[in-house]
Amino acid sequence: MHSQKDVTIYDIAEKLNLSPTTVSRGLKDHPAISKKTKKRINDIAAELGYRFNTFASNLRSKRTNTIGVIIPRMNSSFMSAVLAGMEKVANEASYNLIISQSLESAEKEAVNVKTMFNNRVDGLMVSVAYDTVGVSQFEMLLEKGIPLLFFDRTLDHPQCTSIVIDNYKSGYLATQHLIAQGCKNIIHITGNLARNVYADRQRGYESALKDAGIQADPNNTFINVLDEQAGIDCAQKILKMNPLPDGVFVDNDTCAVNCMAILMNNGIKIPEDIAFIGFNNDPISRVIRPALSTINYPGFEMGEIAAHKLIAHLNGQQSINSTNSIILRSELIARDSSKRIK
Amino acid sequence: MHSQKDVTIYDIAEKLNLSPTTVSRGLKDHPAISKKTKKRINDIAAELGYRFNTFASNLRSKRTNTIGVIIPRMNSSFMSAVLAGMEKVANEASYNLIISQSLESAEKEAVNVKTMFNNRVDGLMVSVAYDTVGVSQFEMLLEKGIPLLFFDRTLDHPQCTSIVIDNYKSGYLATQHLIAQGCKNIIHITGNLARNVYADRQRGYESALKDAGIQADPNNTFINVLDEQAGIDCAQKILKMNPLPDGVFVDNDTCAVNCMAILMNNGIKIPEDIAFIGFNNDPISRVIRPALSTINYPGFEMGEIAAHKLIAHLNGQQSINSTNSIILRSELIARDSSKRIK
DNA sequence: AATAATTATGCAACCGGTTGCATAATTATG
DNA sequence: CATAATTATGCAACCGGTTGCATAATTATT
Numbered sequence: 140m141h142s143q144k145d146v147t148i149y150d151i152a153e154k155l156n157l158s159p160t161t162v163s164r165g166l167k168d169h170p171a172i173s174k175k176t177k178k179r180i181n182d183i184a185a186e187l188g189y190r191f192n193t194f195a196s197n198l199r200s201k202r203t204n205t206i207g208v209i210i211p212r213m214n215s216s217f218m219s220a221v222l223a224g225m226e227k228v229a230n231e232a233s234y235n236l237i238i239s240q241s242l243e244s245a246e247k248e249a250v251n252v253k254t255m256f257n258n259r260v261d262g263l264m265v266s267v268a269y270d271t272v273g274v275s276q277f278e279m280l281l282e283k284g285i286p287l288l289f290f291d292r293t294l295d296h297p298q299c300t301s302i303v304i305d306n307y308k309s310g311y312l313a314t315q316h317l318i319a320q321g322c323k324n325i326i327h328i329t330g331n332l333a334r335n336v337y338a339d340r341q342r343g344y345e346s347a348l349k350d351a352g353i354q355a356d357p358n359n360t361f362i363n364v365l366d367e368q369a370g371i372d373c374a375q376k377i378l379k380m381n382p383l384p385d386g387v388f389v390d391n392d393t394c395a396v397n398c399m400a401i402l403m404n405n406g407i408k409i410p411e412d413i414a415f416i417g418f419n420n421d422p423i424s425r426v427i428r429p430a431l432s433t434i435n436y437p438g439f440e441m442g443e444i445a446a447h448k449l450i451a452h453l454n455g456q457q458s459i460n461s462t463n464s465i466i467l468r469s470e471l472i473a474r475d476s477s478k479r480i481k
Numbered sequence: 482m483h484s485q486k487d488v489t490i491y492d493i494a495e496k497l498n499l500s501p502t503t504v505s506r507g508l509k510d511h512p513a514i515s516k517k518t519k520k521r522i523n524d525i526a527a528e529l530g531y532r533f534n535t536f537a538s539n540l541r542s543k544r545t546n547t548i549g550v551i552i553p554r555m556n557s558s559f560m561s562a563v564l565a566g567m568e569k570v571a572n573e574a575s576y577n578l579i580i581s582q583s584l585e586s587a588e589k590e591a592v593n594v595k596t597m598f599n600n601r602v603d604g605l606m607v608s609v610a611y612d613t614v615g616v617s618q619f620e621m622l623l624e625k626g627i628p629l630l631f632f633d634r635t636l637d638h639p640q641c642t643s644i645v646i647d648n649y650k651s652g653y654l655a656t657q658h659l660i661a662q663g664c665k666n667i668i669h670i671t672g673n674l675a676r677n678v679y680a681d682r683q684r685g686y687e688s689a690l691k692d693a694g695i696q697a698d699p700n701n702t703f704i705n706v707l708d709e710q711a712g713i714d715c716a717q718k719i720l721k722m723n724p725l726p727d728g729v730f731v732d733n734d735t736c737a738v739n740c741m742a743i744l745m746n747n748g749i750k751i752p753e754d755i756a757f758i759g760f761n762n763d764p765i766s767r768v769i770r771p772a773l774s775t776i777n778y779p780g781f782e783m784g785e786i787a788a789h790k791l792i793a794h795l796n797g798q799q800s801i802n803s804t805n806s807i808i809l810r811s812e813l814i815a816r817d818s819s820k821r822i823k
Numbered sequence: 824a825a826t827a828a829t830t831a832t833g834c835a836a837c838c839g840g841t842t843g844c845a846t847a848a849t850t851a852t853g
Numbered sequence: 854c855a856t857a858a859t860t861a862t863g864c865a866a867c868c869g870g871t872t873g874c875a876t877a878a879t880t881a882t883t
Contacts, residue, residue: 147869158833163870171831188624191599194540195869198838203536212561219556223584235596238580242565254577257533282530367764396768403770422709423765426738428745489839500863505840513861537839540868 146189154183166191197259206449207255207263208238209248211292215393217419217438218266221290224442225264232450234261243269243364249276262286262449267294269331269364286452286459290445293335293464301464302445306336309434310343312471313388313416316432318351320414320479322386325353328361328373328398329390337362340390340418365390370397377413378405385413386477392417392424392433399427399476415476429475437467488531496525508533539601547577548791549597549605553585553634557735559761559780560608563632566784567606574792576603585611585706591618604628604791609636611673611706628794628801632787635677635806643806644787648678651776652685654813655730655758658774660693662756662821664728667695670703670715670740671732679704682732682760707732712739719755720747727755728819734759734766734775741769741818757818771817779809 148162155162157176165172165180172180183189197203206229210218222238229236237260241248248268255263256279263280265287274294280287281298293301310327317325327344330337345355361376363369370393377384377398389395395417399409409415409429417424417433424431444465452459490504497504499518507514507522514522525531539545548571552560564580571578579602583590590610597605598621605622607629616636622629623640635643652669659667669686672679687697703718705711712735719726719740731737737759741751751757751771758774759766766773786807794801 145869149869159870160834160872161832163872164832167871173831176831188621190621192540192869193600194536194545195838196871198534198536198540198840199869199871201838213555213564214558214561216556219554222555222582226582235600236581239578240564240568258535258577279530279532367767393764400768400770422735423768425709426742426765427769428742487839491839501840502842502864503862505842506862509841515861518861534839537868538841540870541839541841543868 145192146184146187147192148189150187151180151183151189154187155179203235203259203261204233205235205237205258205260206446207258207260208236209241209251209255209263209265210238211241211243211266211268213238213240215419216421217436220438221266221442221445224439224444225446226442228443228446228450232446232454234446234450241268245269245271245276252276252280256280256283256285260285261453262288264288264290264445264449266291267334268292269334272333286449288445288449288459290441291336298460300448300459300462302441302448302467303335303464304436304441304467304469306339307343307346309418309469309471310340310388311347312343313340313418313434314344314347315351316471316473317386317388317414317416317477318347318353320386320410320477322384322414322479323353324359324382324384325386325388326359326361326373326377326384327388327390328363328365328369328394330362330365332362337390344388359384363394365394367393367397370394370399371401374398374401374405377402378407383407383413386415387413388416390418392419392421392431395431395433396423396427399431410475410477410479414479416471417476420472424474427476432474432477433472435470435472437469441467487534488526488529489534490531492529493522493525493531496529497521543601545577545601545603546575547579547600547602548788549600549602550578550580551583551590551593551597551605551607552580553583553608553610555580555582557761558763559778562780563608563784563787566781566786567788568784570785570788570792574788574796576788576792583610587611587613594618594622598622598625598627602627603795604630606630606632606787606791608633609676610634611676614675628791630787630791630801632783633678640802642790642801642804644783644790644809645677645806646778646783646809646811648681649685649688651760651811651813652682652730653689654685655682655760655776656686656689657693658813658815659728659730659756659758659819660689660695662728662752662819664726664756664821665695666701666724666726667728667730668701668703668715668719668726669730669732670705670707670711670736672704672707674704679732686730701726705736707736709735709739712736712741713743716740716743716747719744720749725749725755729755729757731757732760734761734763734773737773737775738765738769741773752817752819752821756821758813759818762814766816769818774816774819775814777812777814779811783809 148159152159152162162180165177239251245268274296287299290302329341332338348355361373399415417431420433420435424433451457490501494501494504504522507519581593587610616638629641632644671683674680690697703715741757760776762775762777766775793799
């Protein structure tokens with residue numbers, strides 16, 4: 140239960156008749172220290188069970204080499220890929236990542252920002268919660284010159300870069316694809332239109348309809364939180380429609396497959412009666428039958444690029460303020476859930 | 482880009498003609514400071530934009546109020562639930578969580594342990610990687626008296642408590658269920674048998690077979706990493722068997738649904754030809770058709786209990802060493818993928 | 824061998840809260 | 854009103870690396 144007194148660089152210095160300065164530099168592989176001395180230092184450090192004190196270091200140097208990440212949830216394969224990409228880049232540049240979830244709550248998100256702020260992260264990467272309003276909760280960071288970067292779900296701010304896919308184009312492509320399969324009465328299931336991702340896809344949806352000479356019906360846009368239950372609820376709502384829609388574009392695969400499952404239970408044939416297309420290319424889209432058409436989202440790259448960009452800024456190589464946004468490529472994957480034309 | 486000089490308690494002290502000591506105590510709501518003074522301190526702190534310096538505090542007080550968590554991956558609904566449970570309890574006790582992924586690699590896990598160690602976590606909760614061997618990488622923690630707790634995928638150590646479900650019983654129940662549905666030739670798809678979870682389920686599987694008078698065939702146990710690809714590979718392997726098995730018990734829903742999908746593509750009827758049962762009750766198990774029978778795993782509670790236990794130890798309320806393991810209830814959920822008897 | 828150039832090491836102040844103990848200020852008690 | 858008891862505040866050392874600048878040690882140059 141009780142811990143020994145910690146070994147410090149002073150203990151090592153004493154053992155070797157060196158100054159703490161030299162020990163500190165030796166451990167950090169400083170070029171001014173001779174190889175011989177470095178070896179002696181490292182050997183003794185290992186022998187005594189020395190461990191580096193991050194707090195003393197951070198306190199003095201005023202740098203933490205830590206980057207904060209705040210995301211809505213981490214239990215999606217997309218987010219998991221983003222994090223993996225970030226971690227890879229951060230690791231290579233010897234930065235640590237502190238990750239926290241807002242669980243889609245603006246309130247919790249604000250608390251997380253504050254915690255990150257107190258933990259003195261060098262920079263912060265955020266994908267905002269479902270109901271976040273305004274950017275005021277981030278101002279304290281910017282006032283202190285802590286760089287802030289948004290990815291996927293972004294906010295508009297003159298000092299922040301955003302990393303996104305072209306959601307407008309993706310929404311357009313998905314809708315156009317359904318139209319090409321003969322759909323004329325298409326539902327769009329989306330989220331809070333205050334979020335760029337959903338607003339842009341909705342715009343894409345509307346443009347595609349318009350370009351095909353179809354009048355967009357506001358009642359055909361369903362707004363909800365896009366989780367499992369929402370998918371089920373949407374299915375119930377669709378079953379009550381008359382006439383039934385002949386195509387559904389859902390902004391999230393999880394929601395889409397749950398919706399499909401209920402409809403199929405009720406005797407509706409997919410894609411013959413209703414064609415479906417989702418979003419994200421989650422693993423589930425490949426397993427369900429019929430396999431779900433979807434938009435592929437480059438999560439890993441998004442994470443890599445976000446982390447690269449932020450670290451380049453921190454290292455003074457390239458300011459984050461010069462860029463407005465970086466747009467990654469996304470692509471449509473057509474599978475059986477939408478293929479009506481053989 | 483450039484940050485102002487930070488506001489410290491010294492600045493506040495000067496403004497109010499107080500000592501830094503009083504300011505420090507005032508901010509911490511110390512009982513010896515009068516209400517009036519506390520208010521003055523907090524007002525000025527807010528006005529100047531003071532932020533607490535965690536490093537200075539941690540350095541001096543030698544406590545971080547931070548708990549480390551190392552998990553194989555966070556992109557499963559089970560792990561996400563565990564983390565949510567941990568975070569809830571930790572928050573309430575004003576502890577922070579640092580979460581990192583081993584990505585199933587023992588090597589990365591060891592690096593993570595070291596980082597946590599250097600970051601001076603007050604305690605550590607671990608679910609070990611697929612191929613972790615031995616406990617030596619954790620010894621440095623125990624030597625310093627840093628409490629270590631395992632959950633789900635555990636290691637045996639006299640000083641560590643484990644939080645688990647009864648994997649033996651779960652494996653027994655799953656197998657027994659398939660037998661009750663008329664299966665006689667049952668495959669068990671499992672993971673590295675050095676991991677308690679897989680070894681225990683395998684024992685349960687064997688016992689259930691034995692109790693039903695069925696001879697366990699070693700060739701009927703498939704060992705792999707239980708991911709999507711593994712599910713596909715297992716399906717190929719099963720298709721080549723003669724006779725085909727009539728039941729499959731998979732230790733993970735993701736792997737199970739991928740395996741099922743391939744078999745169904747090849748004309749095999751589920752559950753008529755082969756009955757399936759998975760493990761974890763992932764959302765996917767409810768969406769796939771036929772819906773996948775599975776074992777429900779209390780992730781959120783597991784997280785809560787683990788965090789509670791560790792924090793009680795840290796607060797000196799209940800030593801972790803007195804407990805060997807805590808076993809949570811799990812349950813079988815029978816769905817269409819295994820129901821052959823109407 | 825003397826001096827310059829280079830390499831290696833040390834000094835001492837610093838980062839900003841925290842804490843045991845002492846002291847000042849206020850209130851209660853006789 | 855004096856003294857005890859209680860409450861509020863301050864002193865000064867401390868936690869353990871870091872860094873600008875000075876100095877010592879070694880190697881190169883003439």
